[in-house]
Amino acid sequence: MTEQAVKSPPQALDRQDERLRQDTGLRGAVRGFFDRVRAGDVGVLPVAVGLVIIWTVFQLLNPIFLSSANLVNLTLESAPVGVIALGIVCILLVAEIDLSVGSVSGLAAAVLAVLLVNQGLPLGVALLAAILTGSAIGLLYSQIFLRFGIPSFVITLAGLLSFLGLQIYVLGAAGSINLPFDSPLVRFAQTAFVPAWLSYVLVVLAAAGLFGSGYAQIRERRERGLSHGTMRGLAIRSVLVLAGLGFAVYYLNRTRGVGWMFVLFIALVLVMHYMLSRTAWGRAMYAVGGNAEAARRAGIKVNAIYTSAFVLVSTFAAVGGVLAAARLAAANQSSGGGDVNLNAIAAAVIGGTSLFGGRGTAFAALLGVLVIQSISSGLTLLNLDSSFRFIVTGVVLLLAVAIDSISRRSRSSHGTA
Amino acid sequence: MPSTSASSDERTSARSGSGSPILSLRGISKHFGAVAALTDIDLDINAGEVVAVVGDNGAGKSTLVKVLAGVHSPSSGTLSFESREVTVPTPADAHALGIATVFQDLALCENLSVVDNLFLGQELRKLRLHEAEMETRSWDLLRQLSAKIPTVRIPVAALSGGQRQTVAIARSLLGDPKIIILDEPTAALGVAQTAEVLNLVERLRDRGLGVVMVSHNMADVLAVCDRVAVLRLGRNNGTFDVAGLSSEELVAAITGADDNAVTKRSARSQPRPGATPTSATTTPTPNPLTEREPDD
């Protein structure tokens, strides 16, 4: 034990059980980490390791891969699918699924383009209508799900087809509508980058925010005599985040920099992270995913939670569709088609969201979509076409689900399923 | 309706000091399709009183508990809470009235930690969870129950059966309930924890709460309860004052006969002639000396 007899404080309220190993200091932290991994609480470890492997391999195959220009592209490509994946995380948390996010995103893109270009409505109105289309679809799904008890994968499979049809209908005979290049929306997605100075300010704010919330937590816990992390550990973590983010931003700034669209995605991830981990609503999402009947008996309005999950996933799908259309400067019949659907679901699962419900974080969407887009970008750089991309993405998805299943089994053998 | 006899209520009214019950059930029935799980149940729960609900497996005890907790709505009958007629369509409504329940199947979320489960649905600061305060209160609660839980940050899935039961009991104590319903609270508990839960039941009674305890353990029932309501095949089979009630009489009421496996067995193991009644009575009539008015 690394505990010094001299300095050891009176034992914390939550550390008094004699069976509990006293993990203190850095060694304790490392040991606790390996224990958690062995017990199947893998968290973001597999995806982080996977990302490093993928980046190394592609960099060895093509030195352009890790170039600043390519990474800037990667971040921009990630945003639309990442936003959709954020919704998928929500619906997977309550142990349901939405297979129609691709179609819904395509429909939202079509609605946006028709209202903006064909009808000549103001951008704000078109945007609002496109996004509310998604929300309305989510509301419809949730009502069907709650009233008739049809499994969500059937409802959304039907939705996948129906809303694809609606998308084609809305687009009309032309089948494709170009968005004007001078539209603020298109500029936001294509050419709007954070000024270098502001990007560094944001990095400092992020690190400061981490430090601030960590400090508040330590203080609150110390006041109540609970075990708490050390200030030194917190400082080290904050500095690491500062340095890591700082370097990433510096590297991106060597070419075009950090796109506002990517910042929007990150902001959404952070907001969802807060909502899921620090509010009663988030707790309820995990509870419903873990044991819906127990959640109901605890007084949670389970139907409202399901509704919120369905509405969120469709709304995020619509936002993702709008961003994709903006990036492409067009909405057409293949908007939201192809691999968008599976990429979004794969991203959420690869990022560590369990298909079995009740497990996952908002960061899963970020990490997962980086993996998916890295594979896609790397294969494109190698001049391999979409056939390979589909195969590789499929294999990676299977791998991610395998890790989920294995860690689940490991959790149950360690009694933490 | 015959009025309550003064003598039979002496013990409870002395403790509670108030005449009218907090919760009273009149003619509660519950059908699951063709199965009548509960038929015409009458029951009163007074403040500062522990009422045991006993009965064989499948007698309808848990169904009764779930009706009170808002999990099932009764097919017919009325519930009155503090002399107002109420309906409890959802568990949230039961919580709002001040009815807290420990279910037989515990109803915990295995993927959530102990603290999260304890405060599920009644978190402190909904929009910015007060984790530290919730953890502190969790420790206070668990200590009251002499819970042997190493850390409250692990998922409930990692706990033993008895530890989970303790968590479920601790959860019912949060949020100042007026009535606590315990469905076989000590079924999985160790010796010390069982004693602690029984002590707790007595403390709750002394604080003026109404406690409903479902139990198969006659010794526990006779030790802490004031009254015993016997369910048999979904019907009231009498309500007894515990004072002066023997465990044989209780068993007879539960099984509906003086001649049953339990009495035969105890007769065999202690072959003292006349120690236990052995006459074969098939009518489900409990000892008339201790039976109270059915609609008391």
Ligand SMILES: Nc1ncnc2c1ncn2[C@@H]1O[C@H](COP(=O)(O)OP(=O)(O)OP(=O)(O)O)[C@@H](O)[C@H]1O
């Ligand atoms: N959800 C349900 N659907 C259909 N039948 C049910 C349901 N719940 C209970 N029952 C039936 O109601 C009857 C009473 O069940 P209940 O669970 O109340 O018994 P119990 O007295 O709690 O028994 P135990 O001592 O085994 O816990 C049983 O016959 C059971 O089959």
Ligand SMILES: [Mg+2]
């Ligand atoms: Mg039962």
